[in-house]
Amino acid sequence: MTEVITAVEAADIRFPTSRQLDGSDALNPEPDYSAAYVTIRTSTGQAGHGLAFTVGRGNEVEVAAVRALAPLVVGLPVDEVLGDLGGFSRRLVGDSQLRWLGPAKGAIHMAAAAIVNAVWDLYGRREGKPVWELLSDLTPEQLVDLVDFRYLEDALTRDEALDILRRAEPGRAERRQRLLTEGYPAYTTSPGWLGYTDEKLVRLAKQAVADGFTQIKLKVGADPADDLRRVALARQAVGPDIRIAVDANQAWGVRQAIDWMAPLAAHDVYWIEEPTSPDDILGHAAIRRAVAPVKVATGEHCHNQVMFKQLLQAQALDVLQLDASRTAGVTENVAILLLAAKFGVPVCPHAGGVGLCEMVQHLAMFDYVAVSGTTEDRVVEYVDHLHEHFTAPVRIREGRYLAPTAPGIGAELHPASAAEHRYPDGPVWREEHPA
Amino acid sequence: MTEVITAVEAADIRFPTSRQLDGSDALNPEPDYSAAYVTIRTSTGQAGHGLAFTVGRGNEVEVAAVRALAPLVVGLPVDEVLGDLGGFSRRLVGDSQLRWLGPAKGAIHMAAAAIVNAVWDLYGRREGKPVWELLSDLTPEQLVDLVDFRYLEDALTRDEALDILRRAEPGRAERRQRLLTEGYPAYTTSPGWLGYTDEKLVRLAKQAVADGFTQIKLKVGADPADDLRRVALARQAVGPDIRIAVDANQAWGVRQAIDWMAPLAAHDVYWIEEPTSPDDILGHAAIRRAVAPVKVATGEHCHNQVMFKQLLQAQALDVLQLDASRTAGVTENVAILLLAAKFGVPVCPHAGGVGLCEMVQHLAMFDYVAVSGTTEDRVVEYVDHLHEHFTAPVRIREGRYLAPTAPGIGAELHPASAAEHRYPDGPVWREEHPA
Numbered sequence: 047m048t049e050v051i052t053a054v055e056a057a058d059i060r061f062p063t064s065r066q067l068d069g070s071d072a073l074n075p076e077p078d079y080s081a082a083y084v085t086i087r088t089s090t091g092q093a094g095h096g097l098a099f100t101v102g103r104g105n106e107v108e109v110a111a112v113r114a115l116a117p118l119v120v121g122l123p124v125d126e127v128l129g130d131l132g133g134f135s136r137r138l139v140g141d142s143q144l145r146w147l148g149p150a151k152g153a154i155h156m157a158a159a160a161i162v163n164a165v166w167d168l169y170g171r172r173e174g175k176p177v178w179e180l181l182s183d184l185t186p187e188q189l190v191d192l193v194d195f196r197y198l199e200d201a202l203t204r205d206e207a208l209d210i211l212r213r214a215e216p217g218r219a220e221r222r223q224r225l226l227t228e229g230y231p232a233y234t235t236s237p238g239w240l241g242y243t244d245e246k247l248v249r250l251a252k253q254a255v256a257d258g259f260t261q262i263k264l265k266v267g268a269d270p271a272d273d274l275r276r277v278a279l280a281r282q283a284v285g286p287d288i289r290i291a292v293d294a295n296q297a298w299g300v301r302q303a304i305d306w307m308a309p310l311a312a313h314d315v316y317w318i319e320e321p322t323s324p325d326d327i328l329g330h331a332a333i334r335r336a337v338a339p340v341k342v343a344t345g346e347h348c349h350n351q352v353m354f355k356q357l358l359q360a361q362a363l364d365v366l367q368l369d370a371s372r373t374a375g376v377t378e379n380v381a382i383l384l385l386a387a388k389f390g391v392p393v394c395p396h397a398g399g400v401g402l403c404e405m406v407q408h409l410a411m412f413d414y415v416a417v418s419g420t421t422e423d424r425v426v427e428y429v430d431h432l433h434e435h436f437t438a439p440v441r442i443r444e445g446r447y448l449a450p451t452a453p454g455i456g457a458e459l460h461p462a463s464a465a466e467h468r469y470p471d472g473p474v475w476r477e478e479h480p481a
Numbered sequence: 482m483t484e485v486i487t488a489v490e491a492a493d494i495r496f497p498t499s500r501q502l503d504g505s506d507a508l509n510p511e512p513d514y515s516a517a518y519v520t521i522r523t524s525t526g527q528a529g530h531g532l533a534f535t536v537g538r539g540n541e542v543e544v545a546a547v548r549a550l551a552p553l554v555v556g557l558p559v560d561e562v563l564g565d566l567g568g569f570s571r572r573l574v575g576d577s578q579l580r581w582l583g584p585a586k587g588a589i590h591m592a593a594a595a596i597v598n599a600v601w602d603l604y605g606r607r608e609g610k611p612v613w614e615l616l617s618d619l620t621p622e623q624l625v626d627l628v629d630f631r632y633l634e635d636a637l638t639r640d641e642a643l644d645i646l647r648r649a650e651p652g653r654a655e656r657r658q659r660l661l662t663e664g665y666p667a668y669t670t671s672p673g674w675l676g677y678t679d680e681k682l683v684r685l686a687k688q689a690v691a692d693g694f695t696q697i698k699l700k701v702g703a704d705p706a707d708d709l710r711r712v713a714l715a716r717q718a719v720g721p722d723i724r725i726a727v728d729a730n731q732a733w734g735v736r737q738a739i740d741w742m743a744p745l746a747a748h749d750v751y752w753i754e755e756p757t758s759p760d761d762i763l764g765h766a767a768i769r770r771a772v773a774p775v776k777v778a779t780g781e782h783c784h785n786q787v788m789f790k791q792l793l794q795a796q797a798l799d800v801l802q803l804d805a806s807r808t809a810g811v812t813e814n815v816a817i818l819l820l821a822a823k824f825g826v827p828v829c830p831h832a833g834g835v836g837l838c839e840m841v842q843h844l845a846m847f848d849y850v851a852v853s854g855t856t857e858d859r860v861v862e863y864v865d866h867l868h869e870h871f872t873a874p875v876r877i878r879e880g881r882y883l884a885p886t887a888p889g890i891g892a893e894l895h896p897a898s899a900a901e902h903r904y905p906d907g908p909v910w911r912e913e914h915p916a
Contacts (some may be wrong), residue, residue, distance in 0.1 A: 075577055102578035103549060107588060110545040114538060142510055143537035149731070149759065149782060152587015153542065197758040200735040200767065296584070300635040323632040324584065325787040327762060328794050332635065347584060352760040359763050 049124040053087040054116035054161060056109045059459065060102060060469040061400060061432055071240050071265040071295040078102035079400040079432060080469070082109045083459060084160040086168055088124050094168025095458040098160040098371045099399040104153075105469065111157035114144060119161060128169050132192040135162055135377040139194075151349035155374055162375030163405060163455055170454040177376060177455045178411035182218060186211035189416070193381040194351075201355045207384045214419045221415045229446035230411055231260070231421055232428040233291070235398055237280070238264030244279055251283040258445030261289035261316065261425055267297030267306070274309050281313045291343065293319035300329040304336040317341040317365050324348055330362035343367055346396035350374070351381045358389040367396040367427075370405035376455070379409050383417045393418070398429035403440045404456030407447045435463035484559040488522040489596060491547035493540050494532075494894065495904040496835060496867055506675050506700040506730040513537035514835040514867060515904070517544045518894060519595040521603055523559050529603025530893040533595040533806045534834040539588075540904065546592035549579060554596060563604050567627040570597055570812040574629075586784035590809055597810030598840060598890055605889040612811060612890045613846035617653060621646035624851070628816040629786075636790045642819045649854045656850045664881035665846055666695070666856055667863040668726070670833055672715070673699030679714055686718040693880030696724035696751065696860055702732030702741070709744050716748045726778070728754035735764040739771040752776040752800055759783055765797035778802055781831035785809070786816045793824040802831045802862075805840035811890070814844050818852045828853070833864035838875045839891030842882045870898035 064076035081097040082105060098108050115138055119127075127134050138158045139150055147154040170177045181189070190207045234257075237250035247264070254262050264280055266273040273292070280290055292315050298306060303321035310318075318340055322329045324347035334342040345367030348354055354373075357363050366386045368379050386393045393413055395406040403426070410426045418424075426447055433439035437460055438452035450456060466472050499511035516532040517540060533543050550573055554562075562569050573593045574585055582589040605612045616624070625642045669692075672685030682699070689697050699715055701708040708727070715725055727750050733741060738756035745753075753775055757764045759782035769777040780802030783789055789808075792798050801821045803814050821828045828848055830841040838861070845861045853859075861882055868874035872895055873887035885891055901907050 077578065077581075100578075101581045103576070104546075104579040104582045104589065107542065107545045107549050107582060110542045111539075111588065114542050141538070143512065143535075144539040146536045147539045147542060147588045147591070151760070151784065152589060153546065153582045154539065154588060156582070196734050197761060197764070198734075199737075200764060299631050299633075302634075323787045325586070325785065326632060326791065328791045329632070329635060329787075349586065350760065352758045352764075356761065356763045 047089070049088050049090045049092070051086055051119055051122050051124060051127065052089050053085075054112065054119050055085040055087070056112035056116070057083045057464060058105050058109045058469045059083045059464055059467045060105060060475065061467055062474060063431070064102070071267070071293065080105040081400050082112050082157065082160055083464060084112055084164045086119070086161070086164045088168070092168060092171065094164040094166070094171065094454070096160040096162070096164030096167055096375065096455065097401050097457050098156040099402055107153050108157060111147070111153045112160055114154070115157050115161055124168070127165060128172070131165065131377055132194065134165065135192070135374055136194050138162065139374050150352070150374070155349060156371055159371040159373065159375040162377050163371065163457060166376040167454040167457060174453050176408060176450045176452060178408040178415070178449065179222070181376070181380070181408070181412040182222060182415040186215065189380060192377050193384065197352045198355055198381065198385070201359055202385050202388050206388060210384055210387045211416065214416050217419055218415050221419065225411055225414060225449045229443065229448045230407065230414065231425045232442060232445055232447050233261035233263060233289070233425040234259045234428050234430070235263045235293075236430050237262050238293075240265040240268055244276065247276060248279055248283045251280050255284050255288055260445060261291060263291040263293055263319070263427070265295065266292045266310070267294035270306055270309070273306070277310050277313045277315065286314070289316040291315065291317045291319060294321050296320045296323055296347070298322050300326065300332055303333045307337045307340060311337065311340050315340050317343040319343040319367070320347070325353070327353070327356045327360050327362050330357065331360045334362055334364065341365055343394065345369065347372060351378055351385065354382050354385055358385055358391060363391065366391050366393045368393055368406070368409065369396045370402050370409070376409070383409065383413050387418050392423045394425050395427065397427040398431070400432045401436065401457050403428055403433065404436055404438065407440060407450065408455060411449055435459050482524070484523050484525045484527070486521055486554055486557050486559060486562065487524050488520075489547065489551035489554050490520040490522070491544045491551070492518040492899060493544045493904045494518045494899055494902045495537060495540060495910065496902055497909060498866070499537070506702070506728065515540040516835050517547050517592065517595055518899060519547055519599045521554070521596070521599045523603070527603060527606065529599040529601070529606065529889070531595045531597070531599030531602055531810070531890065532836050532892050533591040534837055542588050543592060546582070546588045547595055549589070550592050550596055559603070562600060563607070566600065566812055567629065569600065570627070570809055571629050573597065574809055585787070585809070590784060591806055594806040594808065594810040597812050598806065598892060601811045602889040602892060609888050611843060611885045611887060613843040613850070613884065614657070616811070616815070616843070616847040617657060617850040621650065624815060627812050628819065632787045633790055633816065633820070636794055637820050637823050641823060645819055645822045646851065649851050652854055653850050656854065660846055660849060660884045664878060664883045665842065665849065666860045667877060667880055667882050668696035668698060668724070668860040669694045669863050669865070670698045670728075671865050672697055675700040675703055679711065682711060683714055683718045686715045690719050690723055694723075695880060696726060698726040698728055698754070698862070700730065701727045701745070702729035705741055705744070708741070712745050712748045712750065721749070724751040726750065726752045726754060729756050731755045731758055731782070733757050735761065735767055738768045742772045742775060746772065746775050750775050752778040754778040754802070755782070760788070762788070762791045762795050762797050765792065766795045769797055769799065776800055778829065780804065782807060786813055786820065789817050789820055793820055793826060798826065801826050801828045803828055803841070803844065804831045805837050805844070811844070818844065818848050822853050827858045829860050830862065832862040833866070835867045836871065836892050838863055838868065839871050839873065842875060842885065843890055846884055870894050
């Protein structure tokens with residue numbers, strides 16, 4: 047009997063994080079971290095889990111988008127899917143009717159991400175490997191077969207991608223071993239949410255250093271005087287050797303970004319993240335030229351590989367922050383890692399939210415083992431929220447992600463957590479909005 | 482009693498156009514033209530209608546997105562909304578949780594378009610004016626108040642926008658009169674769908690010329706030999722004086738676009754539309770440099786004003802094809818028209834689909850009366866499908882759109898048409914998929 051995919055389930059899961067102002071920033075004052083949580087089931091009783099992260103309202107739209115894609119997936123033989131994950135992604139993203147909702151952007155693309163990641167999770171479980179290891183064991187040819195080169199070839203050809211991967215091949219075993227012993231560097235955003243008091247900021251910044259982090263990040267962009275005071279306080283708290291990044295979460299126009307960054311730069315800011323619209327490639331390039339040596343970082347809202355291609359071509363960023371579920375999951379992120387390697391730009395994945403740390407660590411670790419071959423100037427974001435809801439939560443020690451060993455991609459929620467936070471009928475929400 | 486918005490209704494309406502291969506192109510082989518059809522109702526019994534166009538599957542996601550935005554609208558006083566349509570749009574597009582699904586792109590942005598256009602429809606009905614006339618009667622100050630300049634000011638400031646509008650003010654009355662007598666130039670895509678036979682293409686191309694059109698458009702991008710043969714046949718059919726545009730609907734990579742266009746150019750192609758990914762600003766710029774004097778046209782999938790800003794800044798297009806319901810409706814399109822005027826690029830709106838001709842003509846006519854002040858090298862797309870379902874269908878005479886006189890934006894469906902095509906329970910679909 048051929049094993050086939052029998053179901054693509056989508057659940058609306060929301061965590062009431064707005065009650066604490068965790069995750070507050072210039073454009074997201076009151077997020078309720080949420081997930082369109084996907085479970086793929088097969089005829090032999092196997093399952094894979096993925097999710098698309100959102101910040102509350104609209105999570106039901108994401109769930110509807112997953113359900114719209116599900117008929118393209120249900121009934122497919124598992125071997126056929128896992129044997130051609132590049133083709134599988136292209137069919138999901140390229141469906142001739144559903145692509146109108148994007149193309150390759152927004153709710154429908156994030157839904158594709160959740161499904162693609164669930165399939166990678168299934169693949170990892172079947173092989174008994176965490177996804178970073180699964181990817182790192184693929185041959186260069188298998189990896190480039192994942193990439194949709196249709197719109198990339200003016201920046202990265204198949205042969206160039208193969209070259210990048212082949213150059214990294216000899217060191218794979220050694221780096222894999224080092225990863226298992228040393229982990230992968232992280233930075234923390236926990237001290238810097240916009241809703242926190244100065245006292246809490248200082249306390250958490252000191253705590254971050256004590257915990258072994260060498261980089262912290264602060265949210266900025268609501269008020270210039272507040273920003274300057276908070277950055278100065280943080281610098282005082284952590285001393286000169288810790289990197290301080292700031293994150294405007296798209297609050298500024300191009301000229302405004304340049305103006306607001308000038309006074310902050312005096313406190314040795316390492317990068318400015320999302321200074322303006324995530325769509326503004328030319329704007330990021332202009333800001334980058336103006337704010338150097340402060341680096342420009344962006345990517346968590348960059349919706350697909352064509353946008354990343356241009357950010358790189360336009361020399362618009364110093365730090366590429368890919369996301370686990372904004373672009374179409376692991377498969378498209380392989381292309382993005384290869385683009386970054388071609389242009390020599392370090393990848394520092396976006397995380398936080400719910401389940402993003404769990405998923406994105408696999409991409410950074412695969413990058414280290416099999417693509418860029420280095421962790422220099424590379425850090426994965428870390429936020430210490432909501433990990434307890436996952437069956438294989440991230441493990442952080444001395445400011446580093448320990449390499450996950452559980453098979454899969456890490457997006458599986460504890461069934462009890464999923465049930466409690468189901469929106470709008472789970473106990474957590476019934477209590478919030480009693481009938 | 483203050484008049485308030487009491488309901489934002491969204492219906493899933495689909496037309497089974499795939500049965501005839503009308504609308505077939507390189508990436509849309511079998512579209513079922515569809516609409517997330519929005520009706521806004523007020524406490525005094527007034528209504529406004531708008532829609533987001535899709536091509537079939539996924540229309541239910543668009544409906545879900547409209548419903549997600551509805552709570553931001555229901556309960557608002559109508560005077561407050563109509564008195565600050567710029568602020569109204571910014572709140573819809575900028576909702577701190579829902580914007581995560583975009584931001585300003587994909588399903589959630591198209592849903593905002595449907596609502597914004599329904600509100601403009603309501604406004605037009607209240608004033609007893611078609612929307613082109615309503616817009617053309619606003620002062621330059623009222624018009625620039627519609628624009629969200631946050632991410633535009635590096636390309637277009639409020640003062641520059643005011644200057645553009647003030648320069649056009651003296652000629653408004655004369656152009657308005659001319660529009661009412663002469664109409665606005667159109668071109669037709671009806672001969673050129675990819676699914677049509679050569680015989681049908683030639684017959685419809687000749688018919689288009691006989692009907693008074695001076696430009697036709699052919700779909701290309703599936704097979705180079707077919708494209709060359711069809712363009713040659715069309716040129717032979719229409720003679721040397723009719724413009725022939727071609728449309729690849731995103732089929733090509735950058736280099737491929739340049740290569741495939743070379744042989745077609747010999748037949749005096751006027752523009753190449755959507756040669757590559759709609760997100761590829763730098764790619765369009767490279768293609769434009771290579772294929773000149775053939776012009777580059779794009780915009781129907783350009784998701785917001787920040788992308789249009791960059792296409793203009795990068796000199797990536799010769800013809801800007803705004804869409805009525807991809808960007809956030811009339812309000813954002815005012816900004817896009819002003820950007821185009823600043824950069825001196827003609828706007829030739831995308832239409833076809835269902836209801837797009839009806840809506841988009843208002844934008845072109847407003848552009849003529851109050852923004853660019855000219856129809857030179859400007860044409861609105863026309864496709865002769867599905868107009869009979871609207872209460873105020875477009876009127877075409879001698880290859881020109883007659884200026885609509887019915888109040889509103891023209892998106893209202895006949896109630897019987899809406900009921901028949903409701904998906905999945907309307908009679909048209911029950912017949913297609915009998916239970």
